[in-house]
Amino acid sequence: MKVLDLQCPHGHRFEGWFASADDFESQQSRKLVECPICGANEVNRLPSAPRLNLSGATQTNAPAGAVDMQARVMRALREVLEKTENVGDRFAEEARRIHYNEAPARNIRGVTTPEDAKALVEEGIEVMPLPVPAALKEPLQ
Incomplete structure:
Protein backbone atom coordinates (compact mmCIF):
# COMPACT_ATOMS: atom_id res chain seq x y z
CA MET A 1 0.00 0.00 0.00
CA LYS A 2 1.22 3.45 -0.88
CA VAL A 3 0.09 6.18 1.54
CA LEU A 4 -0.23 9.64 -0.01
CA ASP A 5 -0.86 12.98 1.65
CA LEU A 6 -3.76 14.71 -0.10
CA GLN A 7 -5.57 18.02 0.15
CA CYS A 8 -8.85 19.34 -1.25
CA PRO A 9 -9.41 22.93 -2.48
CA HIS A 10 -10.91 23.80 0.93
CA GLY A 11 -7.66 23.00 2.73
CA HIS A 12 -8.72 19.70 4.30
CA ARG A 13 -5.71 17.41 4.53
CA PHE A 14 -6.06 13.66 4.63
CA GLU A 15 -4.34 10.43 3.68
CA GLY A 16 -5.17 8.25 0.73
CA TRP A 17 -4.10 4.63 0.47
CA PHE A 18 -3.47 3.28 -3.00
CA ALA A 19 -1.91 0.19 -4.53
CA SER A 20 0.54 2.44 -6.40
CA ALA A 21 1.07 6.00 -7.62
CA ASP A 22 -0.46 4.90 -10.94
CA ASP A 23 -3.52 3.65 -9.06
CA PHE A 24 -3.90 7.10 -7.46
CA GLU A 25 -3.55 8.84 -10.84
CA SER A 26 -6.12 6.51 -12.39
CA GLN A 27 -8.65 7.04 -9.61
CA GLN A 28 -8.04 10.79 -9.58
CA SER A 29 -8.60 11.10 -13.33
CA ARG A 30 -11.95 9.31 -12.94
CA LYS A 31 -12.93 11.63 -10.05
CA LEU A 32 -13.05 8.70 -7.61
CA VAL A 33 -10.82 10.31 -4.98
CA GLU A 34 -12.70 12.70 -2.75
CA CYS A 35 -12.21 14.59 0.49
CA PRO A 36 -13.72 12.68 3.44
CA ILE A 37 -14.65 15.98 5.09
CA CYS A 38 -16.45 17.92 2.34
CA GLY A 39 -16.72 15.47 -0.56
CA ALA A 40 -14.74 17.63 -3.02
CA ASN A 41 -13.18 15.46 -5.73
CA GLU A 42 -10.61 18.00 -6.90
CA VAL A 43 -7.88 16.50 -4.77
CA ASN A 44 -4.18 17.36 -4.99
CA ARG A 45 -1.26 15.31 -3.84
CA LEU A 46 0.92 17.12 -1.30
CA PRO A 47 4.69 16.86 -1.28
CA SER A 48 5.75 14.27 1.25
CA ALA A 49 8.42 11.76 1.94
CA PRO A 50 7.46 8.44 0.39
CA ARG A 51 6.23 5.94 2.91
CA LEU A 52 4.51 2.63 2.89
CA ASN A 53 1.88 1.50 5.34
CA LEU A 54 3.62 -1.56 6.72
CA SER A 55 2.47 -1.20 10.32
CA GLY A 56 -0.76 0.03 11.86
CA ALA A 57 0.72 3.49 12.49
CA THR A 58 -0.58 6.55 10.65
CA GLN A 59 0.90 9.98 10.12
CA THR A 60 -0.25 13.28 8.71
CA ASN A 61 1.35 16.54 7.71
CA ALA A 62 -1.64 18.49 9.00
CA PRO A 63 -1.19 20.27 12.32
CA ALA A 64 -2.39 18.10 15.21
CA GLY A 65 -5.08 20.65 16.09
CA ALA A 66 -6.51 20.59 12.56
CA VAL A 67 -6.69 16.81 12.50
CA ASP A 68 -8.31 16.77 15.94
CA MET A 69 -10.84 19.41 14.82
CA GLN A 70 -11.72 17.43 11.69
CA ALA A 71 -12.20 14.29 13.78
CA ARG A 72 -14.51 16.15 16.19
CA VAL A 73 -16.53 17.57 13.30
CA MET A 74 -16.91 14.12 11.76
CA ARG A 75 -18.03 12.66 15.13
CA ALA A 76 -20.58 15.48 15.56
CA LEU A 77 -21.92 14.96 12.04
CA ARG A 78 -22.24 11.20 12.63
CA GLU A 79 -24.21 11.92 15.80
CA VAL A 80 -26.54 14.30 13.96
CA LEU A 81 -27.11 11.70 11.25
CA GLU A 82 -27.86 9.03 13.85
CA LYS A 83 -30.36 11.22 15.70
Missing part, protein backbone atom coordinates in the same frame (compact mmCIF):
# COMPACT_ATOMS: atom_id res chain seq x y z
CA THR A 84 -32.32 12.61 12.75
CA GLU A 85 -34.72 11.20 10.21
CA ASN A 86 -33.79 11.73 6.57
CA VAL A 87 -36.87 13.02 4.75
CA GLY A 88 -34.95 13.69 1.54
CA ASP A 89 -36.35 16.30 -0.81
CA ARG A 90 -39.56 16.53 1.26
CA PHE A 91 -37.67 18.56 3.89
CA ALA A 92 -39.54 21.88 3.51
CA GLU A 93 -42.94 20.13 3.42
CA GLU A 94 -42.17 17.96 6.44
CA ALA A 95 -40.68 20.85 8.44
CA ARG A 96 -43.91 22.81 7.90
CA ARG A 97 -46.05 19.80 8.90
CA ILE A 98 -44.08 19.44 12.13
CA HIS A 99 -44.17 23.19 12.83
CA TYR A 100 -47.94 23.35 12.35
CA ASN A 101 -48.53 20.18 14.45
CA GLU A 102 -49.71 18.19 11.41
CA ALA A 103 -46.98 15.58 11.93
CA PRO A 104 -45.22 14.19 15.02
CA ALA A 105 -42.43 16.39 16.40
CA ARG A 106 -39.03 14.91 15.61
CA ASN A 107 -35.59 15.90 14.37
CA ILE A 108 -35.37 15.75 10.59
CA ARG A 109 -32.83 16.40 7.87
CA GLY A 110 -33.12 16.55 4.13
CA VAL A 111 -32.62 18.66 1.04
CA THR A 112 -34.28 21.91 0.06
CA THR A 113 -33.61 24.90 -2.13
CA PRO A 114 -32.17 28.14 -0.72
CA GLU A 115 -35.50 29.82 -1.56
CA ASP A 116 -37.51 27.24 0.39
CA ALA A 117 -35.08 27.47 3.32
CA LYS A 118 -35.53 31.25 3.38
CA ALA A 119 -39.32 30.86 3.27
CA LEU A 120 -39.18 28.44 6.21
CA VAL A 121 -37.17 30.94 8.27
CA GLU A 122 -39.64 33.70 7.37
CA GLU A 123 -42.44 31.45 8.70
CA GLY A 124 -40.56 31.09 11.99
CA ILE A 125 -39.30 27.57 11.29
CA GLU A 126 -35.69 27.18 12.33
CA VAL A 127 -33.46 25.49 9.75
CA MET A 128 -29.73 25.08 9.55
CA PRO A 129 -27.69 24.07 6.50
CA LEU A 130 -25.51 21.09 7.24
CA PRO A 131 -23.19 19.91 4.48
CA VAL A 132 -22.70 16.18 4.87
CA PRO A 133 -19.45 14.77 3.48
CA ALA A 134 -19.86 11.90 1.06
CA ALA A 135 -17.90 9.71 3.45
CA LEU A 136 -20.80 9.86 5.90
CA LYS A 137 -23.58 9.31 3.38
CA GLU A 138 -22.81 5.60 3.09
CA PRO A 139 -21.87 3.14 5.82
CA LEU A 140 -18.14 2.75 6.21
CA GLN A 141 -16.78 -0.59 5.08
Whole structure:
Protein backbone atom coordinates (compact mmCIF):
# COMPACT_ATOMS: atom_id res chain seq x y z
CA MET A 1 0.00 0.00 0.00
CA LYS A 2 1.22 3.45 -0.88
CA VAL A 3 0.09 6.18 1.54
CA LEU A 4 -0.23 9.64 -0.01
CA ASP A 5 -0.86 12.98 1.65
CA LEU A 6 -3.76 14.71 -0.10
CA GLN A 7 -5.57 18.02 0.15
CA CYS A 8 -8.85 19.34 -1.25
CA PRO A 9 -9.41 22.93 -2.48
CA HIS A 10 -10.91 23.80 0.93
CA GLY A 11 -7.66 23.00 2.73
CA HIS A 12 -8.72 19.70 4.30
CA ARG A 13 -5.71 17.41 4.53
CA PHE A 14 -6.06 13.66 4.63
CA GLU A 15 -4.34 10.43 3.68
CA GLY A 16 -5.17 8.25 0.73
CA TRP A 17 -4.10 4.63 0.47
CA PHE A 18 -3.47 3.28 -3.00
CA ALA A 19 -1.91 0.19 -4.53
CA SER A 20 0.54 2.44 -6.40
CA ALA A 21 1.07 6.00 -7.62
CA ASP A 22 -0.46 4.90 -10.94
CA ASP A 23 -3.52 3.65 -9.06
CA PHE A 24 -3.90 7.10 -7.46
CA GLU A 25 -3.55 8.84 -10.84
CA SER A 26 -6.12 6.51 -12.39
CA GLN A 27 -8.65 7.04 -9.61
CA GLN A 28 -8.04 10.79 -9.58
CA SER A 29 -8.60 11.10 -13.33
CA ARG A 30 -11.95 9.31 -12.94
CA LYS A 31 -12.93 11.63 -10.05
CA LEU A 32 -13.05 8.70 -7.61
CA VAL A 33 -10.82 10.31 -4.98
CA GLU A 34 -12.70 12.70 -2.75
CA CYS A 35 -12.21 14.59 0.49
CA PRO A 36 -13.72 12.68 3.44
CA ILE A 37 -14.65 15.98 5.09
CA CYS A 38 -16.45 17.92 2.34
CA GLY A 39 -16.72 15.47 -0.56
CA ALA A 40 -14.74 17.63 -3.02
CA ASN A 41 -13.18 15.46 -5.73
CA GLU A 42 -10.61 18.00 -6.90
CA VAL A 43 -7.88 16.50 -4.77
CA ASN A 44 -4.18 17.36 -4.99
CA ARG A 45 -1.26 15.31 -3.84
CA LEU A 46 0.92 17.12 -1.30
CA PRO A 47 4.69 16.86 -1.28
CA SER A 48 5.75 14.27 1.25
CA ALA A 49 8.42 11.76 1.94
CA PRO A 50 7.46 8.44 0.39
CA ARG A 51 6.23 5.94 2.91
CA LEU A 52 4.51 2.63 2.89
CA ASN A 53 1.88 1.50 5.34
CA LEU A 54 3.62 -1.56 6.72
CA SER A 55 2.47 -1.20 10.32
CA GLY A 56 -0.76 0.03 11.86
CA ALA A 57 0.72 3.49 12.49
CA THR A 58 -0.58 6.55 10.65
CA GLN A 59 0.90 9.98 10.12
CA THR A 60 -0.25 13.28 8.71
CA ASN A 61 1.35 16.54 7.71
CA ALA A 62 -1.64 18.49 9.00
CA PRO A 63 -1.19 20.27 12.32
CA ALA A 64 -2.39 18.10 15.21
CA GLY A 65 -5.08 20.65 16.09
CA ALA A 66 -6.51 20.59 12.56
CA VAL A 67 -6.69 16.81 12.50
CA ASP A 68 -8.31 16.77 15.94
CA MET A 69 -10.84 19.41 14.82
CA GLN A 70 -11.72 17.43 11.69
CA ALA A 71 -12.20 14.29 13.78
CA ARG A 72 -14.51 16.15 16.19
CA VAL A 73 -16.53 17.57 13.30
CA MET A 74 -16.91 14.12 11.76
CA ARG A 75 -18.03 12.66 15.13
CA ALA A 76 -20.58 15.48 15.56
CA LEU A 77 -21.92 14.96 12.04
CA ARG A 78 -22.24 11.20 12.63
CA GLU A 79 -24.21 11.92 15.80
CA VAL A 80 -26.54 14.30 13.96
CA LEU A 81 -27.11 11.70 11.25
CA GLU A 82 -27.86 9.03 13.85
CA LYS A 83 -30.36 11.22 15.70
CA THR A 84 -32.32 12.61 12.75
CA GLU A 85 -34.72 11.20 10.21
CA ASN A 86 -33.79 11.73 6.57
CA VAL A 87 -36.87 13.02 4.75
CA GLY A 88 -34.95 13.69 1.54
CA ASP A 89 -36.35 16.30 -0.81
CA ARG A 90 -39.56 16.53 1.26
CA PHE A 91 -37.67 18.56 3.89
CA ALA A 92 -39.54 21.88 3.51
CA GLU A 93 -42.94 20.13 3.42
CA GLU A 94 -42.17 17.96 6.44
CA ALA A 95 -40.68 20.85 8.44
CA ARG A 96 -43.91 22.81 7.90
CA ARG A 97 -46.05 19.80 8.90
CA ILE A 98 -44.08 19.44 12.13
CA HIS A 99 -44.17 23.19 12.83
CA TYR A 100 -47.94 23.35 12.35
CA ASN A 101 -48.53 20.18 14.45
CA GLU A 102 -49.71 18.19 11.41
CA ALA A 103 -46.98 15.58 11.93
CA PRO A 104 -45.22 14.19 15.02
CA ALA A 105 -42.43 16.39 16.40
CA ARG A 106 -39.03 14.91 15.61
CA ASN A 107 -35.59 15.90 14.37
CA ILE A 108 -35.37 15.75 10.59
CA ARG A 109 -32.83 16.40 7.87
CA GLY A 110 -33.12 16.55 4.13
CA VAL A 111 -32.62 18.66 1.04
CA THR A 112 -34.28 21.91 0.06
CA THR A 113 -33.61 24.90 -2.13
CA PRO A 114 -32.17 28.14 -0.72
CA GLU A 115 -35.50 29.82 -1.56
CA ASP A 116 -37.51 27.24 0.39
CA ALA A 117 -35.08 27.47 3.32
CA LYS A 118 -35.53 31.25 3.38
CA ALA A 119 -39.32 30.86 3.27
CA LEU A 120 -39.18 28.44 6.21
CA VAL A 121 -37.17 30.94 8.27
CA GLU A 122 -39.64 33.70 7.37
CA GLU A 123 -42.44 31.45 8.70
CA GLY A 124 -40.56 31.09 11.99
CA ILE A 125 -39.30 27.57 11.29
CA GLU A 126 -35.69 27.18 12.33
CA VAL A 127 -33.46 25.49 9.75
CA MET A 128 -29.73 25.08 9.55
CA PRO A 129 -27.69 24.07 6.50
CA LEU A 130 -25.51 21.09 7.24
CA PRO A 131 -23.19 19.91 4.48
CA VAL A 132 -22.70 16.18 4.87
CA PRO A 133 -19.45 14.77 3.48
CA ALA A 134 -19.86 11.90 1.06
CA ALA A 135 -17.90 9.71 3.45
CA LEU A 136 -20.80 9.86 5.90
CA LYS A 137 -23.58 9.31 3.38
CA GLU A 138 -22.81 5.60 3.09
CA PRO A 139 -21.87 3.14 5.82
CA LEU A 140 -18.14 2.75 6.21
CA GLN A 141 -16.78 -0.59 5.08
